[in-house]
Amino acid sequence: MSDQRSPRDYPFGETIALDLDPRYAELRREEPVLRVRCPYGEDAWLVTGYADMKKILGDPRFSRAMAAEHDESRLTPLPIHTSILGMDPPDHTRLRRLLAKAFTTRRVELLRPRIEGEAHRLIDGLVAHGPPGDLMEEFAVPFAGTVVCDLLGVPFEDRERFRGWLDAFSATTVMTEEEIRADTERLHGYIARLMASRRQQPRDDLISAMIEAGHHEERLSEKEMVELASVLLIAGHETVSSQLIDSLYVLFTHPGQLKLLQENRELMPTAVEELLRYAPLISHVTFARYATEDIELSGTLVRAGEAVLPAIPSANRDESVFENADLFDPTREHNPHLGFGYGIHRCLGAPLARLELRVALEALLTRLPNMRCAVSTNSLEWKDGMQVRSLLRLPITW
Template structure:
C-alpha cells in the first residue's frame, strides 16, 4: 500500500506574463526535489535546481523513451512522444545524426542574406503603413515562419492553413484531446504529401535532404521522417517567434538595458544569451524523464521507474549559478543557461535561432529609431492555455 501523502497540485500558479513563480526560489533553497501531482498522468518529482536539471537532462540513467510505457506526468491532455523528442539513444542518435548531416553550420550561415532580406522586407512594410505597428503579427510571426519554411521547403503561402495546427503541440487547456489529435493528424498528413513530392522532385531544402539521407543511409521510416519534419516546423515557427516577441517585451520593460544595447551593439551576442536565460519561454516544465535505476538528486532518492519533471525557468534563475539571478543584465559574462536544453536533446537549431534573434533585433533597432511599446506593458494580452509563453500582440511606435 502506498502511504505517501497526496502531493500538491502542479503547476502551483498560472503563469503571469513573463514572471517566474517565486515559489521556485523557496524550493531551490529548502526542497529542490519535491513530489507533485500533474493535471494529467501519474505523480512526479519536480526538479528545480540547475545542477539537478543538468543531471536529469544529460545523464543516461534518465529516459525519455520510458514515458511511452507509462501514463506520463504532463500538463498536456495527450502525451508528446513525437519523433526525436520521445527517444533515447541509439534511436535518438540515429535521427539526430541525419539532422546533423543536413542542418550544418554552413547551411545556417548560407541563410543569413535571406534572413536579413526578409527582416528588412517586413520592416519596409511597417514603415510604409506607419506607426503603430504590431511586432507580433506583422514581424515576429512572418519572420520566423518564412525562415523555417524556406529552410524546410514548406510553401509559405500555406501558412494560414497549417499555422493553427501547430498549436496542438503545446496546448494545455485551450484544446480538447480530440482537437489535438485531429490537428496533429492534419499536420502530419500535410508534411507526408510534401515528402512524397520531394522524393520525386527534390529541391535545395531540408525536407529533400532528409528524404535523400534517409533513403540512402539512415533508413528512417516514413512516420519518423514526417514527425521529425513536423517538430522542426513547430520549433522554427512558434518557438522562435515567441522567443523573439518575449525578448522585445523584456527590452521594452528594461529601458536602461535597452538603451545600453543600442549604445553598445557589440553586446548583442551576450544580450541574446541573457534573453535566452531570462525569458521563461516554457511556462512550467518540459517533458518528463524516467529513472532507469535509483538516483539521488539533492539528497532525495528517485527510485527506478519514477518520473522527474525539469522546471527549466527555475534552473535559469538558480542563485548558486547566476549572480543576481532575477536581474536582467545583458553584460552578464558567466551564463550557462539551459534555454536551449542540455544533453542529447539540446536544441540542434540553436545556431539558427541565435542568428534569427541577432538579425531581427539589429534590423529593428537600425530601421525603427526610438522604437517603444505603444501601450502600457501591463495592458498587453498573453496567450492562454499553452505551454509556450507569448504575447498575442505587441503594438509599437517609433
C-alpha cells in the same frame, strides 16, 4: 531518502506575463526535488535546481523513451512522444545525426543574407505603413515562419492552413484531446503530402534530404520523417517567433537596458544569451524523464521507473550559478543557461535560433532606433492555455 509525503498539485498557479512564480526560488532553497501531481498522468518529481537539471538532462540513466511505457506526468491532455523528442539512443542518435548536417554553424551562417534580407523586408513594410505596427503579426511570425519554411521546403503561402494546427503541440487547456488529435493528424497529413511531392520533384531543402536519407544510411521510416518535419516546423515557426516577441517584451519593460543595447550594439551577442536565460519561454516544465535505476538528486532518492519533471525556467534563475539571477543584465558574461536544454536532447536548431534573434533585434534597433511599445505593457494580452509563453500582439510606435 525517498519522500513519500502527499504530492502537491502542479502547476502552482497561472502564469502572469513572463513572471516566474516565487515558489520556485523557495523550492530551490528548501525542497529542490518535490513530489507533484500534474493535471494528467502519474505523480512525478519536480526538479528546480541547476545542478540537478543538468544531471537529469545529461545523464543517460534518465530516459525519454520510457515515457511511452507509462502514463506520463504532463500538463497536456495527450502525451508528446513524437519522433526525436521521445527517443533514446540509438534511435535518437540516428535521427539527430541526419539533422546535425543541416544545423552546423557553417551552414547556418550561409543563411545569414537570406535572414537579414527578410528582416529588412518586413521592417520596410512597417515603415511604409507607418506607426503603429504590430511586431507579432507583422514581424515575428512572418520572420520566423519564412526562415523555417525556406529551410524545410514548406511553402510559406500555406501558413494560413497549417499555422492553427501547430498549437496542438503545446496546448494545455485551450484545446480538447479530440481537437489536439485532429489538428495533429491534419498537420501530419499535410507534411506527408508534401513529402510525396518531393519524391517526384526533389529540391534543395531539408524534406528532400530526409527522403534521400530514408533510402540510404539513416533508414528513416515514413512515420519518422513526417513527425520529424512536423516537430521542426513547430519549433522554427512557433517557438522562435515566441522567443523573439518575449525578448522584445523584456526590452520594452527594461528601458534602461534597452537604451544600453541601442547605444552599445557590440553587446548584442551577450544580450541574446541573457534573453534566452531570463525570458521563461515555457510556462512550467519540459518533458518528463524516467529513471532507469535508483538515483539520488539533492538528497532525495528517485527510484527506478519514477518520473522527473525539469523546470528549466527555475534552473535559469538559480542563484548558485547566476549572480543576481532575477535581474536582466545584457552585459552578463558568465551565462551557462539552459535555454536550449542540455545533453542529447539539446536543441539542434540553437545556432539558427541565435542567428535569427541577433539579426532581428539588430535590424529593429537600427531601423527603428526610438521604437517603443504603443500601449502600457500591463495591458498586453498573452496566449492562454499553452505551454509556450507568447503575446497575442505587440503594438509599437517609433
